[in-house]
Amino acid sequence: MRHLPALVEDGIRTAVKHLRILSADRLLSEAEWRRAYVILGFMSNAYIWGGDAPEEVLPPQITVPFLEVSKHLQIPPVLTYAAANLWNFTCTGEDFSDLSQLDTIHTFTGTESESWFLLVSVAMEAKAGGIIPRMMGALEAVKRRDYEVIVTALEELKTCIDGVSALLERMYEKCDPMTFYYDIRPFLAGSKNMESAGLPRGVFYDEGDGKGEWRQLLGGSNGQSSLIQFFDIVLGVEHVTTGNKTGSKGERSYHDVVRDYMPGPHSRFLTHVSRMGSIRELALLPAATEEQLRLRHAFTCATEALSRFRDKHIQIVARYIILPSRQANKGGRYNLASSSSEKSQHELTGTGGTTLVPFLKQSRDETRATGEIKDEVHDG
């Protein structure tokens, strides 16, 4: 794995085919299962995308352990956000939100840009970890109408989201947009909606002995972060967009679908949180008392912070995807990046298969609308 960046340039497929087929029998602790998942996630995407044309068959050396490990961890056998970000870092100190102490374990390119891209999310997750119990306390306080607890928690949530946004903006410091778009991003691609990139049927997981199956799975995306969905749930933000133009009635929203790409316990935790009390419903009650006014204000401020986060994220997407896609790639190699991100010549899509800007703007607008309580009360 140390040689992955060199192998993706030349020889990854031969190297993998020379490996023994390992079973997961010797994995003991959860940390070991996760470590195996990270390695297999990187290996499989390197295998598929590390050549002049994508490879549509994953060999048993990868699929046999990968299927076992992903079943154990209750997460799909593909490079998810958990594989690339959550479980793929080391830290020289105690503070996982301090970028200067973090390093990645694996990258496809060996570039500082890739490490930085992955680590910014790690720092964001760590920065916000402490707010989770605080907000759980606030949700529990809804039934008792304990305004003090809820308002304090919302104020802390606002500060926390602002801190997360500040970390997001540090992306510009060490992640170069052209390197991101042309060298890093192609390796994050999935196998769903990848006809134009050369995977019309997805990827065949060959398990050997004539066994195997075609699978179409989404690519790795920070959209699979359970943290940002936690913020949404706590604030009562509902996302309905499927993220693609063909989204028809009854189709699951993007935010719902990506829960399948989170580790099982994360996804179940989000379901649990969404069944707890609603802070928004309490904030919607008429502002007849001082404490109700304070609650409304704190709720609106926290929601605005999340909507500002999404604004900043849209700017990042413009800088790291839209602008580079309009500039010619200086390298002369066959360009997998553009084929995996352009459905047609003019339509850019995300690694999650979304129509990028309209989708992200709608997610932002849904956030903003959630915080606009006054309008709802007067107009409703």
Ligand code: HEM
């Ligand atoms: C160079 C940096 C980044 C780029 C280019 C980028 C790009 C994208 C794209 C294209 C999508 C659309 C969904 C898809 O098709 O995959 C998306 C969604 C999303 N991204 Fe990022 N992203 C970046 C960094 C981050 C970071 C650091 C986070 C923090 C965890 C993040 C959080 C999200 C979330 C939560 C969504 C789902 C949409 C939403 O809830 O608003 N992104 N991103």
